Amino acid sequence: MILSRDVDFYKENGYLLVKGVFNPQEVEEMRNAIDQILQRAAKSKNDANHTWQGDYIPKAELKKLVLKGFHDVHYHDASFTKAVAHPNMTSILSKLIGPNVQLHHSKMLVKPPENGAAFPMHQDEPYFPHQNHTMMAASVHLDDADEENGCLHIIPESHKNGPMPHIGRYFLNHKEYPIESGIACPAESGDVLFFNYLTVHGSKPNRSDRTRRNVLFQYRDPADLPTKDVHVNWGQGLMVCGENPLFREYKPDHQLLTN
Template sequence: MLSEQDVQFYKENGYILVQGVFNQKEVEEMREAVDKIIQRAARAKADQNHAWQGDFLDPQELKKLVLKGFHDVHYHDSAFMRAAIHPQMTAVLNGIIGPNVQLHHSKMLVKPPTNGAAFPMHQDYPYFPHRDHTMLAASIHLDDADMDNGCLCVIPGSHQQGVLPHVGVHYLNHKEYPISSGTPCPAKAGDVLFFNYLTIHGSDVNRSERTRRNVLFQYRDASDIPTVDTHFDWGMGLMISGENPDFNNAKPKYEIISEK
């Protein structure tokens, strides 16, 4: 799936856009799954808004913005489990990460028309730090994305700067790293943007009349381990490709605590 030049581009720039990973039928299945998850969340009164609440915009404007986000969507619909282990996906992951690849988690992000919220520039590292920094995101586009509807922007090569100090843990100073400092990554439905969790990235407001739906999977090398006890869940570490070389570190360790 990737040439040697593609792999080298990823290593140098910290990201790569791979076109046509998913076909139209697969994209439509995931679109329907996203819609159903939103409907079930609303019925369960678990519908939440994940728009960033900071000083990026006027507070009154922030109230108008919407960003729908739900984690671990492969628990909610089998379309996403199929996507996580799709042969085209694993082919790219093997080229970037290596033969032994684990799934860390998944999530969906939906920017509705005209008021889909921005996501300030940041690294994903603070959310789930790992020892070897093999963690990457694979952002599946379920709609055509451009700057009008808030496509992802990245700063090429920024992963080579290492871990940067974030404001409030999760965001970089937006005055030092405005979204305009990033390189836009317009994409078509079915394309996937792969980027390292140290690569600085963000996205602007959806100002168009078009929805921007993305499903994102976080992957890592099976030998890479978390350095902080955070963002753990039951399915973390599912083998997507290859084998787990550490027999004694094959799954998260949890205990069921009985109520007294």
């Protein structure tokens, strides 16, 4: 699905948008799965707002923002298991990461219309640091995303900075790195935005009358080991390309996350 010039672009810029990775039927299956997850959550005690807290947006505005997010979506619905290891995905991942690729975790991010949450600019590295920085996100778009409904913003080449100081581990100083400091990455449903976990990214609130639904899969080379015992969960470790040479040597200490 991608050419060597795309791989060069990813290495140089720290991100790559690939068009049409999922077809409309696959997208529809995942949208339906998200609806089901949200309906089940609404009937349970797990229906929380996961908007990131902080001073990156005025307090009164932050209060109104809503993010529906759940981890381990491939444990909720098989459509995500198929997506995680979809032949188009594995074809791209094996070129960007290498012959061996392992899922680290999955999650969904639903920004409802009008008040869908923002994400201050950050690297993902502080959340789950690894030795060799092979970790990358694949943000699967289930709706067309643009600046109005809160598409992702990326700072090209920022992965070359290495790990950067974050406020309390979570995000960069928003005065130095406002969301506008990144280029907007509009995308259509079915497109996937790949970005390294060192690439600075974020997104604005959804101010449109349209929902913005994404699922995000994080992948790594299985030989790239974590440097801290953090973000370990039961949805982790599925091999999607090649083999795991460290299967016997390294086993995470699984703990259940509540969301």
